[in-house]
Amino acid sequence: MDPNNCVWCAEDNWKDYRCKSVDTKDWCPTHRINPTSSINVTEDKSFSSDLGKTVQIRPQQYNVDLRIGQQINFNFSYDAAKNYPVDIYFLIDVSNSMYEIKKRVADQSKRIFLTLSNLTNNVYLGLGTFVEKNVLPFTSEITSNDTAYSFKHHVKLTESYDEFKTVVSKTPLRKNYDEPESALDALAQVMACKEEIGWRTQSRKIVVLLTDASFHVAGDGKAGGIIKPYDGKCYTKNGVYLNEAKMDYPSVGIINKLARDEQIIVVFAVESKVQNHYTKLTHALRHSFCTTYDSSDMDEILKNIYEVYTQLPLNTPVEITQKIKLEVKSEYMKKMDITFEPDCYTSEGNECNVKKGEQINFTGTIKLLDQVPASNFTLDVLIGGIKEKLTLNMNVINKCNCPTVKNSTDCSSFGNRRCGICECYPGRYGGECECTATTSGRRSDNATCIAPGDTTTCSGHGFCHCGTCNCRDGYNGQFCECNVNSCKMDASGAACSGHGLCACGVCTCTSSEWIGPDCSCYKPNTPCLVDGKVCNNRGTCECGSCKCQAVEVWDARWYQDKRCSVMPCADCHNRQCDLLKSCARCHHTGGECTQCHHKIRINVTQTLNDYNLNNTNWNICYFDTKNICYSRFMYRYDNSDYSIEMVVQTDSDCAQSYYMFGGIFLLTLILIGIVTLVAWKLLVDARDRQEYTRFKKQQEEDMSETCVNPRFRPPTMTFNNPAFKRGSLFRNN
Known part of the structure; x- marks a missing residue:
């Protein structure tokens, strides 16, 4: 049962549980006590824009009676004061690389002032600069005219933008050695030195930090031999930070605390290359954000601060939209669940837009999740940037409001009857104050019913009667500390495996055949027998199962059955x-x-x-x-x-073996013969090719000229007949 959703039965002579769920039916029909939460306004001043008496949150205080587990709603409104003072302090990095940005701020100081005047006609501007600690190795030279410094305050918050412009223009640039700057050193002094800077008590406080470099954090000072941590106090005198060489850079936690305590909004206007560094820093600082100064007009930065959206020319009246963020403070925040509608609180970036002159109404819901050490505490709801708050005085309901019958006979006339139970006088205790501490030798009922090392009567599972615990069903023991189902359960949900009784988490086995801490071990070795042998003489029987020995090294078989018999295998x-x-x-x-x-x-x-x-x-x-x-x-x-x-x-x-070697010898001879023939063939072919080549070459040379063979004889011979006469042929005719 959820104790935060229970009701109390205040009937006399009630034998059942006195506390049950509010949804329980047919129980305690006539006298249920169910305390409920309530809220009422205790301070409600009207909205005011009068300087010094400004009221922007209404109401200012509630008294809340809240019961654990219940939630209650509360309403409040925010109406920005007309011409509410704005203090804006410019903190400018004056290292050499910031020349263009410093000149732009000076040139546009009038536009900056006019932009803020659209929000309120009560604008103060201030100016401070920073570079780096004047300590080696953070700066290359500490004696030159270009000596660096952590922070200098130049212009106390003033309504004269001409003075602001003049000082910005004349402030010289400086140089340092490493890229990170002392931005956090300067920021801490601006927030901690309220009188030096000139912060007004009632004003919206804004710091605009302009730089093109990253920042040093706590611990970096060790490089220059600076180990003393910064403590969050003001050390600026006559416009100069005196402890820059004595104290380390501030931690992000210190910066966040200063900003929250003074409700200062911090805007980092940086070069795009370092925007990621400062965006991560804003995640740790409430009411801060990061933008870039890449736009041509510096008044655009201030428009981002107040979310000014306008298409009109300069000096034309504009409609201004302000972003607000809710913040809640209490020492018991982790014990509560708080929401708002509209939601300007829970997640990162959840902010509400409020037009100038427009009132915004909030409905808050608060739920107390758990008991807190104190019965009374405060919870403050703040709006970022203003030092007003709504205070909720929380009273935790931890008692029932019942009538009291003094010296009730139902309490043996030794106590008061309230909410159906007795509140006994000193020296008496018991459900009806029937027990006397002096006669029983016990100093109190609870003392003898609380187990050593515990604080709850009868371990919360029974009630104490004259020094003895009476346990509810399902519990036993001297202090009702034992759950009858606290022993180990088997798969079927039976305690002690169904073979024993559970007493205070310890099983007592009811049969000699079952042993072990949860009675799950079967003692007889019957399940382990094989032909009268326990585990085939190759193991031990534990809880009805064999624990087998490993297979011997000479045995190629590997599988054993549950009784340690080594089984044959086809591939062994x-x-x-x-x-x-x-x-x-x-x-x-x-x-x-x-x-x-x-x-x-x-x-x-x-x-x-x-x-x-x-x-x-x-x-x-x-x-x-x-x-x-x-x-x-x-x-x-x-x-x-x-x-x-x-x-x-x-x-x-x-x-x-003989056949094998004979065959090998024969094959060797055959192989040698084949190799020999192949080699002879290759040599003959090579010789023939060589002779043929020589012949062809000789033939080519012989054909180049005509030669006569002296030994040549023609195949024919001619013989002349001396008696032959050519003309005789004609004569015969």
Whole structure:
């Protein structure tokens, strides 16, 4: 049951629980006590814009009676005062790289002033500058005219923008060594030195920090030998920060505290290259944000501050929209859930826009989540940037408001009756004040019903009667500290595995067959027996289950059943042969075989043919001998005592080796012949090619000119007939 949603039964002689859920039916029909939260206004001044008497939040104070677990609503309004003073302090980085920005601020000081005048006609401007600590290694020279400094205050908050412009223009630039600047040093002094800067008591306070570099943080001062932490106080005299060489840079936490305490809005107007650094810094600082000064007009920065949206020319009246952010302060924030409508509070960036002259109404909801040490405390609701607040005086409801019957006879006339129970006088205790502390030897009812090291009566599971705890159902023990279901549950949800009784988290087993802290261990070894042997003599029986020994190194089998029987496997034969070969080879030669495990029983025979090789229990393996021959052995498992029987053959089979070596020799000869023929062929071919090449070359040379062979003889001969006469042919005719 949720204790924050219970009601109290104040009926007399009530035997049931007095506290139950508000939704419980058919219980305590006539006298239920259910305290409810309430709220009333105790201070409500009217809105005012009078200087020194400004009121912008209404009402200013509530009294709240709040019960744990309940929520209550409260309303308040915000109306920005007309011409509410604005103090804006410009904090400018005057390192050499900031020349253009400093000149732009000076040139546009009138536009800056007129922009702020659109919000209020009561504007004060101030000016301070910073560079860097005048300490090595943060600055390169500490004696030159360009000496750097952490902070200088030049113009106290004033309404004269001419003075502001003049000082900005004449402020000289400085140089430093490293890129990070002393921005946080300067910012801390501006917020801490209220009189030096001239902050007004009632004003919206804004610091605009302009820089083009990142910033040093706490701890960086160690590089210059500065280790004393900054304490959040003002050390600026006559416009100069005196402790820049004595104190380290401020922490972000100190900056945030100063800004929150003084309700100062911080705006970082920076160059785009370092915007990411300052955006991360704004996440740690309430009521701060980051923008860039890349725009041509510096008054745009101030328009971002107040969210000024206008298309009108300068000096034309504009409609100004202000962003506001709610803040809540209380020492018990983690114990409460607070929301607002409209939501200007919860998440980062949740802000509300308020037009100038417009009133905004808020509805807050507050819920107390848990008990707090104090019965009364305060909660403040603030609006960022103004030092007004709404205060809620919180009264925690932790008692029932019931009528009291003094010296009630229902309390044995030794106590008062309130809310259906007795509040006993000193020296008496008990449900009806029937117990006397002096006669019982007990100083109080609660003292004897509270367990050592506890603070709750009967451990919160019973009630105390005359020094003795009466426990509710489901609990037992001297102080009702024991839950009857506090023992370990099994899968079915039974305590002590259904074999015992639970007492204060300890099981008492009801049967001798079940033991263990949760009675889940079955003591008899019956489930572990195999042919009368516990776990096949290869393990121990624990809680009805076998814890088996590991398989021996000589055994190629790997699987054991739940009773430690080693089971055969189809692919184990080759591995088993490999495991036994060394032992078989040793016994084959007749040596001293110390490598053979004592569980291997070995017989040696001349030939395995003497045995029945068809017996399926035997498995045959082959191994090579020293003389490059082969032999055999066979083995079989004996599960009766987890061993292996082995028979080794002493005869060797060398025929296979002879055939093998003869074949190898023959193949070698054939291979040599083939190689020889191939080599001869290659050599002949190479010689023929060489001769042919030489012939072709000689032929080409011989064809280049005509040659006569002196030994050449023509194949024909011509003979002349001396008696032949050419003309005789004609004469015969």
